[in-house]
Amino acid sequence: MADIVQNLAIHTENLTKIFRDFWGHKRVVAVDALDLDIRMHEVYGLLGPNGSGKSTTIKLLLGLLYPTRGRAYVLGSPPGNVKINARIGFLPEDSHLYPFLNARETLDFYGRLFGLTRQQRRSRSESLLEMVGLSGVGGRLVGQFSKGMQRRIGLAQALINDPDLLILDEPTSGLDPIGTRQIKNLIQELGRRGKTVLLCSHLLADVEDVCDRIGILYGGKMQIEGSVADLLEQKEMTEIRTVRLPDEILEQIRQLIRRDQPSIPLEILTPRNRLEEFFLQTVSAAQAAAIETSGATAGSGVSDFLTDASETISRTEQVIEHLVHPAEWPVAEPSAAGSGLTEPVDPADPTGPSPSSSDQRKVLDSLVQVPAAAAEDENDHTQSSGSLTSPVAPAGPADAPAAPVKPASAGESVDRSLIEQLTRRRRQDSAAEPPESSSAAGDDPAVPKSPAPDEQT
Amino acid sequence: MGQIWAVARYQVLEILRIRSLMAFTGFVLMVCILAFAVWLHYGWGPGDQKVQTYLSYSLRLTGNFLSLLAIFLSAGAVTRDVQRREIFTIATKPVRRGQYLVGKFLGTALWNLAVLLLAGTAIYATGCVLAHTEPRNDAERRRLDELILTARRTATPTLVGVTDEMIEQQARQEAQPQIEENLRSLEMSDPMVVEAMKNRVIQDQINKVTQRFRSAQPGGFLTWHFQGIRPRDPASGSLFIRFKQDVSINPPDLALTNVWFIGPDPDVLHTQQPIITQDAIRTVHEFPVPVDRLSETGELYVAYVNPVENYPATVVYPLPTRLRSGFGLEALYIAGGFEGNFLRTLAAMYLRLVFLTAVGLAAGAYLSYPVAILVVLVIYILGLSSNFLADAINWQLATVRETTTASRLLLLVFPQFAAYDPVPQIEKGRFVEWALLGKALAFMVVIKGGLIALVGYLLFKFRELARVIA
Numbered sequence: 001m002a003d004i005v006q007n008l009a010i011h012t013e014n015l016t017k018i019f020r021d022f023w024g025h026k027r028v029v030a031v032d033a034l035d036l037d038i039r040m041h042e043v044y045g046l047l048g049p050n051g052s053g054k055s056t057t058i059k060l061l062l063g064l065l066y067p068t069r070g071r072a073y074v075l076g077s078p079p080g081n082v083k084i085n086a087r088i089g090f091l092p093e094d095s096h097l098y099p100f101l102n103a104r105e106t107l108d109f110y111g112r113l114f115g116l117t118r119q120q121r122r123s124r125s126e127s128l129l130e131m132v133g134l135s136g137v138g139g140r141l142v143g144q145f146s147k148g149m150q151r152r153i154g155l156a157q158a159l160i161n162d163p164d165l166l167i168l169d170e171p172t173s174g175l176d177p178i179g180t181r182q183i184k185n186l187i188q189e190l191g192r193r194g195k196t197v198l199l200c201s202h203l204l205a206d207v208e209d210v211c212d213r214i215g216i217l218y219g220g221k222m223q224i225e226g227s228v229a230d231l232l233e234q235k236e237m238t239e240i241r242t243v244r245l246p247d248e249i250l251e252q253i254r255q256l257i258r259r260d261q262p263s264i265p266l267e268i269l270t271p272r273n274r275l276e277e278f279f280l281q282t283v284s285a286a287q288a289a290a291i292e293t294s295g296a297t298a299g300s301g302v303s304d305f306l307t308d309a310s311e312t313i314s315r316t317e318q319v320i321e322h323l324v325h326p327a328e329w330p331v332a333e334p335s336a337a338g339s340g341l342t343e344p345v346d347p348a349d350p351t352g353p354s355p356s357s358s359d360q361r362k363v364l365d366s367l368v369q370v371p372a373a374a375a376e377d378e379n380d381h382t383q384s385s386g387s388l389t390s391p392v393a394p395a396g397p398a399d400a401p402a403a404p405v406k407p408a409s410a411g412e413s414v415d416r417s418l419i420e421q422l423t424r425r426r427r428q429d430s431a432a433e434p435p436e437s438s439s440a441a442g443d444d445p446a447v448p449k450s451p452a453p454d455e456q457t
Numbered sequence: 458m459g460q461i462w463a464v465a466r467y468q469v470l471e472i473l474r475i476r477s478l479m480a481f482t483g484f485v486l487m488v489c490i491l492a493f494a495v496w497l498h499y500g501w502g503p504g505d506q507k508v509q510t511y512l513s514y515s516l517r518l519t520g521n522f523l524s525l526l527a528i529f530l531s532a533g534a535v536t537r538d539v540q541r542r543e544i545f546t547i548a549t550k551p552v553r554r555g556q557y558l559v560g561k562f563l564g565t566a567l568w569n570l571a572v573l574l575l576a577g578t579a580i581y582a583t584g585c586v587l588a589h590t591e592p593r594n595d596a597e598r599r600r601l602d603e604l605i606l607t608a609r610r611t612a613t614p615t616l617v618g619v620t621d622e623m624i625e626q627q628a629r630q631e632a633q634p635q636i637e638e639n640l641r642s643l644e645m646s647d648p649m650v651v652e653a654m655k656n657r658v659i660q661d662q663i664n665k666v667t668q669r670f671r672s673a674q675p676g677g678f679l680t681w682h683f684q685g686i687r688p689r690d691p692a693s694g695s696l697f698i699r700f701k702q703d704v705s706i707n708p709p710d711l712a713l714t715n716v717w718f719i720g721p722d723p724d725v726l727h728t729q730q731p732i733i734t735q736d737a738i739r740t741v742h743e744f745p746v747p748v749d750r751l752s753e754t755g756e757l758y759v760a761y762v763n764p765v766e767n768y769p770a771t772v773v774y775p776l777p778t779r780l781r782s783g784f785g786l787e788a789l790y791i792a793g794g795f796e797g798n799f800l801r802t803l804a805a806m807y808l809r810l811v812f813l814t815a816v817g818l819a820a821g822a823y824l825s826y827p828v829a830i831l832v833v834l835v836i837y838i839l840g841l842s843s844n845f846l847a848d849a850i851n852w853q854l855a856t857v858r859e860t861t862t863a864s865r866l867l868l869l870v871f872p873q874f875a876a877y878d879p880v881p882q883i884e885k886g887r888f889v890e891w892a893l894l895g896k897a898l899a900f901m902v903v904i905k906g907g908l909i910a911l912v913g914y915l916l917f918k919f920r921e922l923a924r925v926i927a
Contacts, residue, residue, distance in 0.1 A: 062549045063548070064545060064548060064549070065923045082552070085552075086550075086551040088549060095546075096542040096543050096545050096546055100474040100475075101467065105467075109467050112462075114550060154546075157546065
């Protein structure tokens, strides 16, 4: 039993929370006999509608509430253990930061609570502010921040101790699509670095994009739990993706299918970009044109001080990992992803090797994603590629060529004409020297480096 | 310790950034105090009394305002964090709840100290200016220096030739008929009730006998003996005899002629020259005596003669009562400077702020902000009226012995701000005793404040921080 608890990041047994009124009458059963296991180095998504018990579960795990029944263990200890708290990063639902402190002071304060040295506090604060895109407003009071900016600084404070376990309660609420994408990318990157992440949200797309496993709560009870791939795979459907095909070829394909399977539903569609993608392209173009903003900027990549938790895996485990997973994983050729038909890879394929979650993701990425260079070259093709879906194209990463499974995908298909248009307008407005490309945008893994305006013109 | 200091540091920063509060504090402490000094300057009255009024007003205003401020800030320190839920991000860091509370306490207490020192500096500086400009003649300046801007200690005397045993023995003898009469007429059978009745009758008789020994008929005299008088400067200067007299029959002009013989030996009636004063009855008077009348061991004998011209008035030196202590006869001597006294006054005021901060934090650790404020304000008002409450309880202790345990517990629970209030001392130029500071620290801060803080800590330690208690 003790071993199980030690080897899990979070473990609950029959965890129950009943809220009672002043007279002790039972009012709400917020969490009902919850058994939850979250493994180390896993990104776990806790889903559920409002009032389903997600936030209460998190508060129970953090010792902010006490269970009515049952037990919980976080990193091997009961909640509220001060030593364990030093390894946890927590972003509450509404940030809840001191409004009278500015962004730098906020990070300094939380750094002090973790006992960081002055040098550490200073360097980590600057690095995190850069990462969340608030380095330009580090001297502004948090109380004057917009909600999205407060979420960003809230995320920064959750990371200042380089946590092993990150608990995020609705991390993307109030964020603009860029911020949402950045946080999702960040969670993915943290997951790659071996951090354990518990993500609590009712925004399904967020969870789907970043989580290894999910659990769905309703009425305080766990309704279903499993890996994202297992739960979302539509085993009865087939999807073929390729470039735009002439109508005659499409008709031939249709006839071919009808000939063998005349009764099955069949639909041939031209895919559309998601609005999120289009929005990101537009804003990326504006950032590339260095249009001024008083809000948050794009932010940079993941801060350097955030360690790779996988480095802490014991030597024995490394050997086992090495033996189980061959060093060379099959990486698909870019051309296979960019122009040819792709076949879905079943990660649970018993015949093949069983890669670790991060390796698995890399392999999947390489198989289903368009490499950045290839995507830029073939931008027009991507826009006009066709999709054969039977009967309806499933939503999710497979539906969007630039799905956020890969950090660089956000701006792979930035429309150069947009950049040129915005740059030209800005030059006309300011009649100033042509601005250099935004460093913030250039450093952002979510927003690929765009060519400098001079190069474009 | 780093975590405690972090919480304390940012608590101070939070208070500093409530700009409206800062402005209001500055207005009350600076503008009101300075404006009052200006108003006094243009007002009517002796210069020494103006300075005395200024000291009394400014110190009381500062003490009461900072007390209220300490209550509001400390009660809000935790409740704000809980209600705005900033506690979520703090309690999930490696900070123990006790460390968090201590940090909040330290931050609020440091801020109180800073403001008190600032206000104290302003009061002292303004007082110095007034002391320089207000006295219009040497007499006012001398009174100011000797009676107000100084630190005088009090010595209380014993009657020569009269002991407590003697008084009690006589009182018991005189009380016996009254006790027997009560036993007969009231038909008491319960031994406890009988004992309580006896004690009450004997105590009344002791007061009567004592009062009789403190009386001088026309032509009679009393000799008082003071010990332990240690003036700061034994070679020169004055000490002061302070007295208040009552009479059996009012003299026609409500004033008495008093004859005093003061010296280092018991036989002062024969060795010293008389000092004759004319004084109104039932009023406190002071007259100076050269310090060389003291013996080397700090003893002083004061013989009072009630001259026959006061006939038929018998002069009585009233006993100190629980409501009015120090009346009768006492000797005052300069034992220190005003600056030291002023600093001790500020220290005593600060101890009250520390106590209120602890109580405010303890209340805020569990209750919501308005309820916590209400609780602490009630305690504060009880503390301010502690003299009256203590008198009532003491009276009960002295008369109804059956309820002593409950009454003593009540006395222990009540914060007695008045008992540790230094302002009545400093405004009269009295020495603010170190013992007063020690008692305030031990009983008010450590014992009562500590107990309340411990209860607050336990409530906070086990409360669910994610639940706001309305």
